[in-house]
Amino acid sequence: MSVAAGTNTSDLLDLDALLSSGELAVRNSVREFVKDKIRPSIAHWYEDAVFPRELAPALGSLGLLGMHLDGYGCASRSAVEYGLACLELEAGDSGLRTFVSVQGSLAMTAIHSFGSEEQKRSWLPGMATGELIGCFALTEPTAGSDPSAMTTFAQADGHNGSGWVLNGAKRWIGLASIADVAVVWAATNDGVRGFLVPAGTEGFTATPIEPKLSMRASIQCDITLDNVRLGPESLLPAARGLRGPFSCLNEARYGIAWGAMGAARDSYEAALAYSLERLQFGKPLAGYQLTQEKLVNMVLEIQKGTLLALQLGRRKDAGTLRPEQISMGKLNNVREAIAIAREARTILGGNGITLDYSPLRHANNLESVRTYEGTDEVHTLILGQHLTGIAAFR
Template sequence: AVFSRAPLIMALRSVSRLLVNSQRCVLFTASRSQKTAAASPWGRNSRLLDISQFNWRDALDLEGLLTEEEIMIRDSFRTYCQEKLMPRILMANRDEVFHREIVSEMGELGVLGPTIKGYGCAGTSYVAYGLIAREVERVDSGYRSVMSVQSSLVMHPINAYGTEEQKEKYLPRLARGEILGCFGLTEPNHGSDPGGMETRAKYNPSSRTFTLTGSKTWITNSPVADICVVWAKCEDGKVRGFLLERGMKGLSTPKIEGKFSLRASATGMIIMDEVEVPEENLLPKVSGLAGPFGCLNNARYGIAWGALGAAEFCFHAARQYTLDRIQFGVPLARNQLIQKKMADMLTEIAIGLQSCVQLGRLIDEKKAAPEMISMLKRNSCGKALDIARQARDMLGGNGIADEYHIIRHVMNLEAVNTYEGTHDIHALILGRAITGLQSFTVDK
């Protein structure tokens, strides 16, 4: 039989068109699937991409970076903070009252000077210290300030720069919270410029004493402190540290009134009118500003953690409020603007905590540079203040009521963002490291 080629050619062309169209369809479908998979964690390779459910409470798995001991320390101290400190804070802040017994309670828990080894101290990691700071500042920055001063600004210099006799005399009692300390560096005319301090220490060879004259201001704990670590300029022009005890003639510590921040802690001055200090109360192992700066670096590390604790409280409180608050028939949390704010909050907190863990490990390994601490103190405080302000706004009018706690955190973080190196001073520290150029002063 003879067959016409026309029907065959037409059939082949039909098949070809079908195959081509099918290939285009497959390519388009595959392409769209890839895009969908890339945009969603539940795509075609979800078994690889979505290895666990996202936990917004621990967005970058901080828990997985901690040791069992660190988790135990954190959890036990969190229980104390929530059960013992949280019920006190509302009225303490309203009435501007510092409860001295808190220091003794913290001493019983072993959280004062926790990184120091021996002398009744716990000898924990720096990450554990950071976790402690985070938990107490989740309640209040004033309470964390009290703990930070005791641990980093009083116990640390005695341990790092003091004699064995000084360590044995003071550290066990400070660790128990039996005595409370304060740290005097800032002066009425010298805040960010400690090198210009006016407090003087004159040596008296006949009595083997130093005569200290001058004043310090904005000193946490000073009105109720038993000992003061005071920095003064000696006759050779070098800055040195001294241990002053309450009751020394010429020493007074008046309270600063009218604070709108850190009201649950006591803040005052240290006034020295020819205070005679025994030679054995000199911290002998350091001279110059390296001494107080070493203390401040230790404290700034704890602040980096603590500020994020305050931010976490504000974030959690704003989340719950906007879920519960119904406006226009739906929860506020359904609003896109609210969700965007919460996404920003969560991101900054999660990234900040990861950075703090890394810095803590570097400090434990003695690999941390001071600029690293400046970077995180600056970042944590600035971001925490932004988060607290956003949370206050999300609560509307209720945001300024102290029963919701957020406005207290806002006011506290204003001070935390300023003390122990302002936001801008830490920027200049980083700028100097980046450029090699000193920008604090202008050559005359």
């Protein structure tokens, strides 16, 4: 049994009509990439906890790495085009969308926004092609939601002119063990500053965190910084205070608002296809009222969440997007995507716990997405402060 030919059950509102031909072309090219290069192998990568490093150049050739940035080999795409790419990548797997976010929205954005011209020319072109990998080291073992409590410290190095000595630890740092350069945020006597630490620098150690129940086709690491000596050229000159890393986090949060809807849509489509083919008591699961209610509720939230993401993108392209609006998108869309993935799994019954089907893999991954770049609680308080004018973080 199947849905009538030509029916797009994932887009009841015809949201594609709100997209330009250029935006649709970007969306379709990424969708084809996911179909050809990610879907055939993602179950094995997830089960074996393998990050497919070999895909980085292909993602670079599509212009997806730092795609919202200008110059230095970057694609200079719009915010909406970047969002659509995130949606399609996360329909494949959150781990692959996370790679693009860490590389582009975090590491490359930090260098592009706060680096010297020499730093930009040294790192960004190779990162845009996927030849070089970057990571973004902000979170610490005891300072996740409160980065102002970071203990990693950069001391002026009296033995190295105007250089620096870094000591401390970071945790949950994506890509760190394979990165060619780490953007490390550290407290100094002059406030929080950013530093570029090339791979192989003595005293810098990145250890993958294993085993994991989530983001298994991705890499997250513990980092230790033990008397890491850096020259003055390592300092990101334009980054002062937490405003620097927070601006990068907002870039990543924006992409997450789109990406989560990709995981939700893929979960729904897997459940719909299964329910149309699976016979129970003599007819397809899709023919039962309870199943139809589940499918309808999924589509409602996917369409609303995608509209929310698109509105964020239009405002971002217009230069009017505000931080609390990004928090709204991240909080709502990830929360709803998890609920959709879990509900989709119920339609799959016992088969839903196997890697033959995507919803439970998406649900597990989204638990990480829900936590990083600001937990539900943090984004709730950001929105609460905006509504009331009262900061309730402490």
